[in-house]
Amino acid sequence: MEYATILLIMAIVFGLFMAWGIxxxxxxxxxxxxxxxxxxxxxxxxxxxxxxxxAGAFLAGGQVTKTIRKGIIDADLLSGTPELLVYGMLAALxxxxxxLLVASRLGWPVSTTHTIVGAIVGFAAVGIGMEAVHWGxxxxxxMSWVVSPALAGTISYxxxxxxxxLILNTNTPFENAKRYxxxxxxxxxxxxxxxxMFKGLKHVGLETTTFQNYGMAFIVGLxxxxxxxxxxxxxxxxxxxxxxxxxxxxxxxxxxxxxFTACAMAFAHGxxxxxxxxGPVAAVVSIVQSGGEITQKSALPIWILxxxxxxxxxxxxxxxxxxxxxxxxxxxxxxxxxGFAATLAAATTVVLASGTGLPISTTHTLxxxxxxxxxxxxxxxxxxxxVRTIFLSWIITLPAGAIMAIFFFFTLKGMFGA
Amino acid sequence: MARTTISSLFGNSPxxxxxxxxxxxxxxxxxxxxxxxxxxxxxxKASKAQQKKIAKLENAADKLKRNLRMQLPRSLFxxxxxxDLLEVLTMQDKIANKSKDIAGLITGRKIEFPEAVSDKLxxxxxxxxxxxxQAQTAINxxxxxxxxxxxxxxxxxxxxMIKELDAIESDTDKIEVKVRSALFKIEDDLPPVQVMFLYRxxxxxxxxxxxxxxxxxxLELLLAR
Numbered sequence: 001m002e003y004a005t006i007l008l009i010m011a012i013v014f015g016l017f018m019a020w021g022i023x024x025x026x027x028x029x030x031x032x033x034x035x036x037x038x039x040x041x042x043x044x045x046x047x048x049x050x051x052x053x054x055a056g057a058f059l060a061g062g063q064v065t066k067t068i069r070k071g072i073i074d075a076d077l078l079s080g081t082p083e084l085l086v087y088g089m090l091a092a093l094x095x096x097x098x099x100l101l102v103a104s105r106l107g108w109p110v111s112t113t114h115t116i117v118g119a120i121v122g123f124a125a126v127g128i129g130m131e132a133v134h135w136g137x138x139x140x141x142x143m144s145w146v147v148s149p150a151l152a153g154t155i156s157y158x159x160x161x162x163x164x165x166l167i168l169n170t171n172t173p174f175e176n177a178k179r180y181x182x183x184x185x186x187x188x189x190x191x192x193x194x195x196x197m198f199k200g201l202k203h204v205g206l207e208t209t210t211f212q213n214y215g216m217a218f219i220v221g222l223x224x225x226x227x228x229x230x231x232x233x234x235x236x237x238x239x240x241x242x243x244x245x246x247x248x249x250x251x252x253x254x255x256x257x258x259x260f261t262a263c264a265m266a267f268a269h270g271x272x273x274x275x276x277x278x279g280p281v282a283a284v285v286s287i288v289q290s291g292g293e294i295t296q297k298s299a300l301p302i303w304i305l306x307x308x309x310x311x312x313x314x315x316x317x318x319x320x321x322x323x324x325x326x327x328x329x330x331x332x333x334x335x336x337x338x339g340f341a342a343t344l345a346a347a348t349t350v351v352l353a354s355g356t357g358l359p360i361s362t363t364h365t366l367x368x369x370x371x372x373x374x375x376x377x378x379x380x381x382x383x384x385x386x387v388r389t390i391f392l393s394w395i396i397t398l399p400a401g402a403i404m405a406i407f408f409f410f411t412l413k414g415m416f417g418a
Numbered sequence: 419m420a421r422t423t424i425s426s427l428f429g430n431s432p433x434x435x436x437x438x439x440x441x442x443x444x445x446x447x448x449x450x451x452x453x454x455x456x457x458x459x460x461x462x463k464a465s466k467a468q469q470k471k472i473a474k475l476e477n478a479a480d481k482l483k484r485n486l487r488m489q490l491p492r493s494l495f496x497x498x499x500x501x502d503l504l505e506v507l508t509m510q511d512k513i514a515n516k517s518k519d520i521a522g523l524i525t526g527r528k529i530e531f532p533e534a535v536s537d538k539l540x541x542x543x544x545x546x547x548x549x550x551x552q553a554q555t556a557i558n559x560x561x562x563x564x565x566x567x568x569x570x571x572x573x574x575x576x577x578x579m580i581k582e583l584d585a586i587e588s589d590t591d592k593i594e595v596k597v598r599s600a601l602f603k604i605e606d607d608l609p610p611v612q613v614m615f616l617y618r619x620x621x622x623x624x625x626x627x628x629x630x631x632x633x634x635x636x637l638e639l640l641l642a643r
């Protein structure tokens with residue numbers, strides 16, 4: 001291939017741009033609930049997001065990357081013309097990046113995931129042929145977009161109901177909060193660790209058995225639980241605060257829990273959304289490096305995962321912290337006891353999807369989780385218009401991403417030749 | 419900066435504004451005591467000033483009511499029914515309206531109260547104000563109700579508050595009977611028009627307590643879903 005170096009550099013630049021965009025906008029939605037509930041400050045949110053987005057992308061981001069990279073398109077059809085796949089992936093990145101930029105300027109609730117999937121399907125179906133798309137896989141991805149908010153909502157509903165039954169709705173809510181919150185902390189650590197163990201660690205060179213996975217996850221959960229317990233014991237209890245609002249001190253205990261679920265959320269987000277940026281990059285890199293051969297078996301180079309992680313953190317530091325601050329100010333009704341249920345449910349759902357290799361929208365999942373808490377009569381007022389705008393954004397984003405990707409695909413093809 | 423999906427998901431909870439409205443209503447109602455004291459001393463200057471104050475406070479409550487109504491679009495998803503919530507708001511507002519009407523009627527007609535009636539009048543007004551104060555106590559539990567997700571324990575607490583409110587209201591009924599019978603005994607000696615309006619004032623004070631009780635019963639409807 002003549003333009004190998006140029007194409008490689010383009011892929012890296014576009015990929016970094018996408019990752020930057022995800023860090024600037026998407027992460028804010030994932031972290032905003034934690035800041036809004038008052039559990040963590042903006043500085044802490046940025047720090048947690050930087051560390052755990054990166055960890056999530058690195059440890060558990062492999063499966064979704066694989067789907068984006070080679071799950072949607074039947075690359076065997078392209079073994080004679082590998083450059084088409086390169087152009088297509090570049091076009092998809094460019095289309096998604098630009099669409100996200102435009103949409104977020106206009107304030108539309110678009111999802112990175114939907115844009116990139118729409119873009120890849122678009123260039124493949126039109127630029128290569130309908131048969132080049134794994135429609136079964138695309139179907140299951142689209143299904144997961146509907147299922148994930150519903151699943152997150154169901155989990156958060158029952159999580160919050162359990163909190164009501166065990167803690168809030170008892171005669172001694174504070175004592176019970178101290179007793180049961182550590183178990184929720186354990187659950188958070190356990191779930192995240194388990195999914196990561198099952199799906200994530202192969203590329204780091206760790207092969208484990210099922211039994212070992214459960215054992216490790218259990219130990220991780222226990223360690224995290226004890227860390228949380230020591231924080232809870234150090235809490236400053238102010239009996240005066242309970243005079244005005246009887247649950248002020250109970251919420252303080254939940255705020256400790258919320259710190260852990262915020263970490264889980266950042267981890268989950270990193271594990272799923274980083275793939276949107278680096279999946280196409282990985283596809284381009286593997287073709288270019290193998291000298292034009294489409295190798296379905298090639299492993300994901302670690303440096304590409306690092307690249308995605310870095311891009312996200314850069315976007316977060318440069319722009320995302322401001323978005324987090326805005327969200328934090330807007331969400332004042334969400335107390336830690338609710339915020340934790342919503343974030344833990346969303347994080348669990350997203351990590352599960354990451355493990356299965358399904359690219360889903362973290363933001364939409366979180367919306368489903370918050371609605372679940374609302375169903376349990378836990379939140380003062382929720383704006384259902386958002387659900388409608390989300391459906392609208394699905395209808396607009398998929399074709400928009402596709403059309404732009406098709407346009408860029410043919411432009412690149414014209415520039416570099418077929 | 420454009421609002422993100424997550425931040426536009428959260429609406430303004432109606433609880434705090436509803437409580438603020440009730441507090442404003444209560445501020446208005448309690449002014450009836452100094453008003454009646456001035457009226458019974460036949461200090462028309464003081465009572466006129468007091469009546470203006472009540473009208474002003476009623477106006478303030480009205481504004482809060484309108485603001486709250488404006489921020490409750492149909493697309494809002496709340497743990498309580500929107501209709502029941504608006505009913506509670508309307509009932510609360512009627513308490514302030516009635517207070518204003520009472521003060522307005524008495525000042526406008528310079529109604530004088532015969533001694534036999536005035537003895538019990540302050541007690542009567544005070545008990546009616548107790549009723550609205552109790553309604554406010556119950557309304558103030560709404561944020562705890564939401565915090566517990568309308569759990570059984572908190573609901574029982576509010577129900578006991580509403581029971582207490584009912585007891586206060588039936589107290590005012592008893593006082594009202596006494597005031598009426600005191601007036602009945604002397605009504606032949608008074609100008610008929612004055613008697614007519616005296617009965618009306620007594621009626622309205624009684625209604626004040628009724629309205630507070632209705633705030634309580636609407637609140638109960640709000641809890642049951």
